[in-house]
Amino acid sequence: MKAIEIRDIVKVYNKSVKAVDGVSFDVDEGIVFGLLGPNGAGKTTIIKMIVTLLSMTQGHVSVLGHARPKEDYFIRNCIGYVPQDVSSDAALTGYENLLISAKLYGHRGRAAKEMCEAILHQLGLWEARDRIVKTYSGGMIRKLEIGQAMVHDPKVLILDEPTIGLDPVARKQVWASIRELKDRTKMTVIITTHYMEEADQLCDMIAIMSIGKIAVIGTPTELKASAGTGSIVLEIKGTPPEFPGARFENGVLTIPSDDCARELPSCVAKVASSGCEILSARIKEVTLEDAFVKHVGTRIDEMDQWSSVRKTRKLARRMA
Amino acid sequence: MLSRLKREIYNILTIVELEARRLRHDYADIAVRSAQPIVWLLVFGTIMSQRAVIPTGDVSYLTFVAPGVLAQAVLFVAIFFGIMLVWDRDSGNLAKLLVAPASRISLVLGKCFSASVRAIAQAVVVLTIIIILSFGILDIQLFSNPIYILLTIPVVILISAVAAGISILFATIFRTRERVMGFGQLLTLPLFFTSSALYPITWMPWYLQWFAKINPLTYGVDLLRGLMVTGDLSGAPLDFAVLVGYLIVLVLACSALFRRMME
Numbered sequence A: 001m002k003a004i005e006i007r008d009i010v011k012v013y014n015k016s017v018k019a020v021d022g023v024s025f026d027v028d029e030g031i032v033f034g035l036l037g038p039n040g041a042g043k044t045t046i047i048k049m050i051v052t053l054l055s056m057t058q059g060h061v062s063v064l065g066h067a068r069p070k071e072d073y074f075i076r077n078c079i080g081y082v083p084q085d086v087s088s089d090a091a092l093t094g095y096e097n098l099l100i101s102a103k104l105y106g107h108r109g110r111a112a113k114e115m116c117e118a119i120l121h122q123l124g125l126w127e128a129r130d131r132i133v134k135t136y137s138g139g140m141i142r143k144l145e146i147g148q149a150m151v152h153d154p155k156v157l158i159l160d161e162p163t164i165g166l167d168p169v170a171r172k173q174v175w176a177s178i179r180e181l182k183d184r185t186k187m188t189v190i191i192t193t194h195y196m197e198e199a200d201q202l203c204d205m206i207a208i209m210s211i212g213k214i215a216v217i218g219t220p221t222e223l224k225a226s227a228g229t230g231s232i233v234l235e236i237k238g239t240p241p242e243f244p245g246a247r248f249e250n251g252v253l254t255i256p257s258d259d260c261a262r263e264l265p266s267c268v269a270k271v272a273s274s275g276c277e278i279l280s281a282r283i284k285e286v287t288l289e290d291a292f293v294k295h296v297g298t299r300i301d302e303m304d305q306w307s308s309v310r311k312t313r314k315l316a317r318r319m320a
Numbered sequence B: 001m002l003s004r005l006k007r008e009i010y011n012i013l014t015i016v017e018l019e020a021r022r023l024r025h026d027y028a029d030i031a032v033r034s035a036q037p038i039v040w041l042l043v044f045g046t047i048m049s050q051r052a053v054i055p056t057g058d059v060s061y062l063t064f065v066a067p068g069v070l071a072q073a074v075l076f077v078a079i080f081f082g083i084m085l086v087w088d089r090d091s092g093n094l095a096k097l098l099v100a101p102a103s104r105i106s107l108v109l110g111k112c113f114s115a116s117v118r119a120i121a122q123a124v125v126v127l128t129i130i131i132i133l134s135f136g137i138l139d140i141q142l143f144s145n146p147i148y149i150l151l152t153i154p155v156v157i158l159i160s161a162v163a164a165g166i167s168i169l170f171a172t173i174f175r176t177r178e179r180v181m182g183f184g185q186l187l188t189l190p191l192f193f194t195s196s197a198l199y200p201i202t203w204m205p206w207y208l209q210w211f212a213k214i215n216p217l218t219y220g221v222d223l224l225r226g227l228m229v230t231g232d233l234s235g236a237p238l239d240f241a242v243l244v245g246y247l248i249v250l251v252l253a254c255s256a257l258f259r260r261m262m263e
Helices: A042-050 A072-078 A094-104 A110-123 A139-149 A168-185 A194-202 A220-226 A260-275 A288-296 A301-319 B002-024 B025-050 B059-080 B079-091 B092-098 B103-132 B147-175 B177-195 B204-212 B216-230 B236-262
Strands: A003-013 A017-028 A032-036 A058-063 A079-081 A156-160 A187-193 A205-210 A213-218 A230-237 A247-251 A252-257 A278-285
Touching: A003 A042, A003 A187, A003 B002, A017 A042, A017 A058, A017 A139, A017 A187, A017 A205, A017 A213, A017 A260, A032 A042, A032 A194, A032 A260, A042 A058, A042 A156, A042 A187, A058 B216, A072 A079, A079 A139, A094 A110, A094 A139, A094 B002, A139 A156, A139 A168, A156 A168, A168 A187, A168 A194, A168 B079, A187 A194, A194 A288, A205 A220, A205 A288, A213 A220, A213 A288, A220 A288, A247 A278, A252 B079, A260 A278, A288 A301, B002 B025, B025 B059, B025 B103, B059 B103, B059 B147, B059 B177, B059 B216, B079 B177, B079 B236, B092 B236, B103 B147, B103 B236, B147 B177, B147 B216, B147 B236, B177 B216, B216 B236
Parallel strands: A032 A187, A032 A205, A079 A156, A156 A187
Antiparallel strands: A003 A017, A003 A058, A205 A213, A230 A252, A230 A278, A247 A252
């Protein structure tokens, strides 16, 4: 069974704005699936349709074999969802937030209390449990929210931009929490992100989105391979020997290679033995960024700078 | 079926618990809001009772208006509750509730009774002050049965739940904080002034009397006045039925429209 099956979904807001325009994909159980794209690409809209918050204008969504909208109640019982905006109650303590979530998913009395305490320990929030969430850092809030989404041991965890607005250290901590959870529970994780590095680090499978459509789906390795190969770049003095497919301009020799790290020593040796002096050597790997440019046509940061800045600031204000 | 019902009742209680916990971290809110009804009583009430322009039968005007002031305190807390809901929508709080396995009806009912939590806290403060004032400080004669005074609490719950229902209905229709706020204000004054809170309905022109008859607050004030002042509960079954009827209709309408909040 697939964790998620999506067929030809379309979402039109206010009868005029087409946010999602004919998207289909499957998510296998037990993987981390990433929707990668700039803001406004329709990632959040797709997520909201999966978690039963939005209706589809057209198309079908099913989660673990339960079809929307008929079986929404079952779907809600087996998914955990962390929205993009801060969803923990800022006026309550971390412990109270978890307790309310636990109760909403049917845990009662002692059992609910013990479960919350266990989650607080796991997430490293035990010390901060009785502090008002308003005083938490962005990373702590995200971890608490993930904890709140885990109270019912969901089969599918869905995170919308889990690290937006976080500093690099907090971001790495959140990644670690997600990975640790996934390894321990074997659940399916779906995340949206516009950070290339995040998608590359976390995801087993990535769908690159642009303006309501999916441009391409594949593993990070496949996507990068589709954007070409990496290359070894040597800055040299003199005339280099022949390499297949290599370019030599202004004293810089660029040698394409499928496995740069392995071929670098032999290339260096060959150039050195030909009598050239090597001034510097580096490897230029293909990144997801290259794959994005190839399949969408522009760089991601050119597409979303303004709206992303606005969103991040809005979030920062809310947390303050 | 029965277990699902039990689960939904538990969901309602959990949503109410959430509000109670929010309130526990914010006492100041109640204190500040309690000032307004007391000012009504002390300023408007005393001035009106000086001139005796409003016919209130056997009781003093201050006695007559005391339940009205309590109803006002409850109304003002609940009628703006929809704004909190819009606020919850703008943060991710509402999304979190909506993806939980709870029916829309329990969500709306939970939110209506969440307003009641705040209203009860408010009512206890206002009622205590009224009782203190009635001991020879102002000309207020309350019905001297403590059980009747305690019974005002369920009435407060009902009034606030209905008012919150109206507010939530506006929130699902208008969806922005400004508009919900605007409609709350637009609605508060007619609701308050066409009820029997400040003067008897017979004192109004006929068309406003007609409006007063469909105004849920009239029935709420009637119940409160019966419990606090006259001790006459002959109209209570009708009052109670009208308020419960309003609540049912509002909750059904809100649950049907609730999806709009997220679109």
